[in-house]
Amino acid sequence: APTIQRSDYTPLAWNIENIELHFALDPAATLVTSRMRCVRRASAADPLRLLGEELELVSVSIDGRPAEDSRLKRGEGWLEIALDDDRAEVGIVTRINPQANSALSGLYVSRGGFFTQCEAEGFRRIAFFPDRPDAMTRFTVTLEADAADYPVLLSNGNLVEEGALAGGRHFAKWVDPFLKPSYLFALVAAKLVALERRVKTASGREVLLQVWVEEGNLDRTPHAMDSLVHSMRWDEEVFGLELDLDRFMIVAVSDFNMGAMENKGLNIFNAKYVLAKPDTATDVDYENIESVVAHEYFHNWTGNRVTCRDWFQLTLKEGLTVFRDQQFSADMLAQAAGEAGAASARAVKRIDDVRVLRAAQFPEDAGPMAHPIRPESYQEINNFYTATVYEKGAEVIRMLHTLLGAEGFRNGMDLYFSYHDGQAVTCDDFVDCMAEANGYDLDQFMLWYSQAGTPRVKAAGAWDAASGSYTLTLSQHTPPTPGQPDKAPLVIPVAVGLIGPDGKDLPLSLEGENHGGATTRVLVLSEAEQTFRFTGLAAEPVPSVLRGFSAPVILELEESDERLAFRMAHDADAFNRWDAAQRYAERVIFALAADVASGRALVLPEAFAAAFRALLNDGALDPAFRAQAAALPSETYLLERMEPADPAALRVAMMHVMRELGKGLAADWLAIEAAMEVPGEYHYHPGDAGRRALGNLALKYLAAGGVTEGLARAETRFARFGNMTEGFGALAALVQSASPAREVALSRFHERYRDDALVLDKWFALQASVWRWDASAAPVLGRVRALMDDPAFSLANPNKVYALLGSFFRANAAEFHAPDGSGHAFWADQVIALDGRNPQVAARMARALENWRRFTPALRQSIRAQIARVAAAPGLSPDVAEIVGKALA
Ligand code: HT7
Ligand code: ZN
Numbered sequence: 001a002p003t004i005q006r007s008d009y010t011p012l013a014w015n016i017e018n019i020e021l022h023f024a025l026d027p028a029a030t031l032v033t034s035r036m037r038c039v040r041r042a043s044a045a046d047p048l049r050l051l052g053e054e055l056e057l058v059s060v061s062i063d064g065r066p067a068e069d070s071r072l073k074r075g076e077g078w079l080e081i082a083l084d085d086d087r088a089e090v091g092i093v094t095r096i097n098p099q100a101n102s103a104l105s106g107l108y109v110s111r112g113g114f115f116t117q118c119e120a121e122g123f124r125r126i127a128f129f130p131d132r133p134d135a136m137t138r139f140t141v142t143l144e145a146d147a148a149d150y151p152v153l154l155s156n157g158n159l160v161e162e163g164a165l166a167g168g169r170h171f172a173k174w175v176d177p178f179l180k181p182s183y184l185f186a187l188v189a190a191k192l193v194a195l196e197r198r199v200k201t202a203s204g205r206e207v208l209l210q211v212w213v214e215e216g217n218l219d220r221t222p223h224a225m226d227s228l229v230h231s232m233r234w235d236e237e238v239f240g241l242e243l244d245l246d247r248f249m250i251v252a253v254s255d256f257n258m259g260a261m262e263n264k265g266l267n268i269f270n271a272k273y274v275l276a277k278p279d280t281a282t283d284v285d286y287e288n289i290e291s292v293v294a295h296e297y298f299h300n301w302t303g304n305r306v307t308c309r310d311w312f313q314l315t316l317k318e319g320l321t322v323f324r325d326q327q328f329s330a331d332m333l334a335q336a337a338g339e340a341g342a343a344s345a346r347a348v349k350r351i352d353d354v355r356v357l358r359a360a361q362f363p364e365d366a367g368p369m370a371h372p373i374r375p376e377s378y379q380e381i382n383n384f385y386t387a388t389v390y391e392k393g394a395e396v397i398r399m400l401h402t403l404l405g406a407e408g409f410r411n412g413m414d415l416y417f418s419y420h421d422g423q424a425v426t427c428d429d430f431v432d433c434m435a436e437a438n439g440y441d442l443d444q445f446m447l448w449y450s451q452a453g454t455p456r457v458k459a460a461g462a463w464d465a466a467s468g469s470y471t472l473t474l475s476q477h478t479p480p481t482p483g484q485p486d487k488a489p490l491v492i493p494v495a496v497g498l499i500g501p502d503g504k505d506l507p508l509s510l511e512g513e514n515h516g517g518a519t520t521r522v523l524v525l526s527e528a529e530q531t532f533r534f535t536g537l538a539a540e541p542v543p544s545v546l547r548g549f550s551a552p553v554i555l556e557l558e559e560s561d562e563r564l565a566f567r568m569a570h571d572a573d574a575f576n577r578w579d580a581a582q583r584y585a586e587r588v589i590f591a592l593a594a595d596v597a598s599g600r601a602l603v604l605p606e607a608f609a610a611a612f613r614a615l616l617n618d619g620a621l622d623p624a625f626r627a628q629a630a631a632l633p634s635e636t637y638l639l640e641r642m643e644p645a646d647p648a649a650l651r652v653a654m655m656h657v658m659r660e661l662g663k664g665l666a667a668d669w670l671a672i673e674a675a676m677e678v679p680g681e682y683h684y685h686p687g688d689a690g691r692r693a694l695g696n697l698a699l700k701y702l703a704a705g706g707v708t709e710g711l712a713r714a715e716t717r718f719a720r721f722g723n724m725t726e727g728f729g730a731l732a733a734l735v736q737s738a739s740p741a742r743e744v745a746l747s748r749f750h751e752r753y754r755d756d757a758l759v760l761d762k763w764f765a766l767q768a769s770v771w772r773w774d775a776s777a778a779p780v781l782g783r784v785r786a787l788m789d790d791p792a793f794s795l796a797n798p799n800k801v802y803a804l805l806g807s808f809f810r811a812n813a814a815e816f817h818a819p820d821g822s823g824h825a826f827w828a829d830q831v832i833a834l835d836g837r838n839p840q841v842a843a844r845m846a847r848a849l850e851n852w853r854r855f856t857p858a859l860r861q862s863i864r865a866q867i868a869r870v871a872a873a874p875g876l877s878p879d880v881a882e883i884v885g886k887a888l889a
Helices: 222-239 283-298 311-365 387-420 427-438 444-450 561-570 574-597 606-616 623-630 635-641 647-664 666-675 686-704 708-719 724-735 742-753 757-768 780-788 798-811 822-835 839-849 857-871 878-888
Strands: 014-024 030-040 048-051 056-062 072-075 078-081 087-096 106-110 113-117 138-146 152-155 158-164 169-175 187-190 193-200 206-213 247-253 266-270 456-464 469-477 492-499 521-525 529-534 542-545 554-557
Touching (some): 048 087, 056 078, 113 247, 113 266, 138 152, 152 169, 187 266, 193 222, 206 222, 222 311, 247 283, 283 311, 283 686, 311 387, 311 427, 311 574, 311 635, 311 686, 387 427, 387 444, 387 492, 387 521, 427 444, 456 492, 456 542, 469 492, 469 521, 469 542, 492 561, 521 529, 542 554, 542 561, 561 606, 574 606, 574 635, 606 623, 606 666, 623 686, 635 647, 635 798, 647 666, 647 686, 666 686, 666 708, 686 708, 686 724, 708 724, 724 742, 724 757, 742 757, 757 780, 757 798, 780 798, 780 822, 798 839, 822 878, 839 857, 839 878, 857 878
Parallel strands (some): 206 247, 456 554
Antiparallel strands (some): 014 030, 030 087, 056 087, 072 078, 106 113, 113 187, 152 187, 193 206, 456 469, 469 529, 492 542
16 A cells, blocks of 8 residues: 655645535445535646545536536546536535445444444545545535434434435434534434433533433433533533534444544444443443543544644644543542542542553554654554554643643643634644743654654662752653654653652752742753752652653663662652552562573562552552552563563463462452442442452452452352442452352353343453463463354454454463464464454454564564465455554564
């Protein structure tokens, strides 16, 4: 596939003032009629160039008359129409086959209904159009379908007309008053029911909110609706942004490639991020629903009202909107925790976000797909909905927020909307507004948009007892990434605190400054190396660097075990307290993995167990934080940091740590498990969720340690569970153990939820990610293969693929990388099979092996051979071809 370069951007020659679309919906042959009012821009001589894929062209008219063939030119994926005048009304009729659309991009059928997904380039699979985000137009859409099979007909904007038609058909006409690009177009025609709520916006306008689902699922909609109302309020309060339509709809669909889509006024969601009731959804599901609903809602301003000029600017809307949803969730958690618990609640959210960044984005930044948050080129845009664009993009926005302060950031946002509402713009436009509103030079900051790779920040301290001063030297280095051998210094906000010998933070005064007293300071590192001197100190402090994870970097700071234990016990910054525990755990696990590799006996260091135990039992800390602090770093993150990556040795080391902590701290875990019980009926509440998380973690350690009483509690809890968080927690503990009860529990769970697709996804995922605690158990690949034959599994449903195959490839390294290479061959078979049906899903699975060069030599050889096998498969999609091509380069 050709490579598209950011620098090749050229403005459109034709503006489409409006488009009228008519859909005669039929699963096998839907007729799409479009009428576009086209106006030539400037004095361009070019023909009207439209994009279209998998479309059967029926007819073209110009100003109401059939177009002569000589005016039409068609190539692979495009249609050009030569127009004489500067204005024309172009009519096009095409036929499409939604039922055959297994890629789930464009118009497709899911469980008998019609749904669309147009981002990034799906609209061209529906109609000929300049399908790029800077082609903004006004849409009027008429849907016509069989009334019995498709009683609900939805599109963007406002419903202006509906009625019956001959032959049992009916129609609905929708007008979207706002300019929008084609990627925000949506339609739904299906048998659905809605939960409705009418609310008033800040300015007093009444709006109708609807959550549409299949009949039978209405009892799973209230949480999504509450989340929507909370999101609306938050955007009004924090950013002064109000809903601009009279109606806002969320529709749940079972077959969907990603999480959700922010189509104007008609958000379409993967059902997983809408449906929740206590006995089918866990606390984490409830949290995810709240944040995805918020994310899509926030796009209404950051993405829809102001959109991207081209797809290279994707982080303009995604990084910013992820930052906004992270802030929203943190505020919701803080609000629920009350004033006393607010800081800890925010830290828990920050830890969650950083865990995701470290496990998903850091590896991406260190591999063949490394790209800046604004990529310079791509072959397939769908491959660039990445952790870098989203999560690192959000970190870049967060750094602006840190540098400018909440008020300065808000002023920048206000200016952004005042300049660019209704426009398709670039990341430079956004950062320029931040700079202008604050009189702050952000030229060097823009390097975050163009440089890939995770910067390393080294911190080294020197204590001078004679002058009572502490010198902190910060230096930075960003390793080379594909196409970027040399990197310039970035602007990096580094939040720092100094801890006194009594464990309390010291007031900070920086040499050369006459104000001071704060206990955390943001130092701005903008050169390769800089020195900061803190004065007026009575004793040597312990530095706490990168508090709150103030920048998306890897911090290199030499610390003894004692110092890590000290910070685990005392760091006033909750994020860094957690991070100290993670660093200590990582050190211990890597040392054990080295012992495994060289055949030495494994011994868990007592000092680590003691520090871990003290943190775990600190009753002053809230349970959600203790659950975070006691969870080991993820295997994916550790593998990324291991040189060379040896999944088998790492797994043995991690199992050893869990077993020893489970057994050794059995009494603590049992007491915690009992104390964390939440009495009464289940209601989602962050405080209760924290207690349940810690209780579940206790069961997990107890089960790993083979503690009889712990396993008995898991069995009892599983036998009488009333909510999914506790039930699945107990099941997971049993399955992740050597207990003989695990198979019975799995089949009981299956019996109870055999007809519930979303719950079965959990059942598939758990089995694919199981560790072999019982040495006699068979390799997990055999089970994954068998589960593919389960009637509930289907390669056509992305959620099933992600649950079973995705969990095996991404969350079970030791089993996936079995030394005989069977996992790698299986991976290649599945990527090839998936690619024939759904290239986007196949490409996501393909990415599981891109960092193959980091592995031990034998694994490297095996993986390389299988990537080459995929690369040589005939008819490979551009999506998968780009991934495997870059992996082999
Ligand atoms: N903006 C949405 C992206 C999306 C998407 C992209 C490619 C293929 C399918 C997709 N479904 C949704 C989601 C979001 O970030 O809000
Ligand atoms: Zn988004």
